[in-house]
Amino acid sequence: MFPAAFDYRAPATLGDALAILDQQGDDAKVMAGGQSLIPLLRLRFAQPALVLDIGRLPSMSGVSRHDGQLRIGALTRHVDLERSDDLTGGFAILPEAAHWVADPLVRNQGTAGGSICHADPAGDWGAVMLALGADFVVRSASGERVIHAADFFQGPFTTALKANEILTEIRIPIPSGPAGSAYNKLERKVGDFATVAVAVQVELNGGKVSRAGIGLTSVGPSNVKATAAEKALAGLEPTDAVIADAARLAAAAAEPKDDVRGSAEFKKDIVRVFVQRGLKTALARAKGVGA
């Protein structure tokens, strides 16, 4: 199949892109790497009047540290995060999760921001950003606003982005204390959607958990933030019993469906196991044990 006809613009600046989007609104679809959009165009699930290609806008990719935040340009490609060896401890999850996104060919072309805005409930970055407590910087012709990851994902392929807005940057708080993180994913084969995946980040203060973030993939209408499980860890020493309790609460927050990848009951149990496993890896990383 080939896509239905559309107009195509590839403006040279973000300002131009925002102006075009302001006029076109709902009739336009923003494209970064195109690895989710082009398959939809080809199947004619999406038939926009205009494809606005922002894939080559300058200064919107790369990772930097600024003002106590890790800042990731929205056009940063999965492969660039996968090869970011300097992201360790509380951010080790970024290269780890990138390694599991789609397949190597898609990772060379697809972007973190594009994947986040696509908001597939089986997408990896949404869960990671929920676990890391990320903020999303979005721009429109009339200005800039910041949306918390927890408010961004509203349902299947549905986000808080307005039709005239473009995600430009991801900002993640840099933990003040020792921190660790981990991503565990079960998939049938490379490139398949996740059966289940779990993102966790923990921050420690004097042997106790000062902050925990847990995000779930493929077990609900959007990426799920396991708030009750996060709260069950906060302020406590992360003993086996505390971890097991959090894992049970996370499994309870999951709302998977029976499908070819497994029963709902199976998927909930994988959530429980992956939360336990992820927390143990993250704690080891926070203590500087293992990469």
Added chain:
Amino acid sequence: MKVNGAERSGDVEPRVLLVDFLRSNLRLTGTHIGCDTTSCGACTVLLDGNPVKSCTMLAVQVDGRSITTVEGLAQGATLSPIQVGFHEEHGLQCGFCTPGMMLVGTALLERNPNPDEDDIRWAISGNICRCTGYMNIVKAIQHAAKAQAKSPAAVAAGGE
């Protein structure tokens, strides 16, 4: 755009996929269409040296950029080290996935001249071989890595 080192151009509708531009407009039919669902990697080309799926790119996205297809691997009658590896190690049966496998192998050796078996298997994990000839595909890439280690000049001929 540059294709296999030569400047090529054409007027196309925005909806034309890169794979169709290469096959229909430029008559470079070594790039195959397999699944049409971004799953199989038969349409792999190198975009500025990195493997991508040409069924999942618009031709217009490549405006001004550089593409290498399987036709760009050999230098005249001289096969690239990867091509020699596939020949020597019987790295293909039906040959449908082969262009993609060879391009992925070429890009891998460019970045990592001494890959272990795991590196190779991970690099080709986006490319499906329905003959399930993966053993010999891995051996073919290992063969090319060894050949390049002996004769670094051949690396330059292997691709962009």
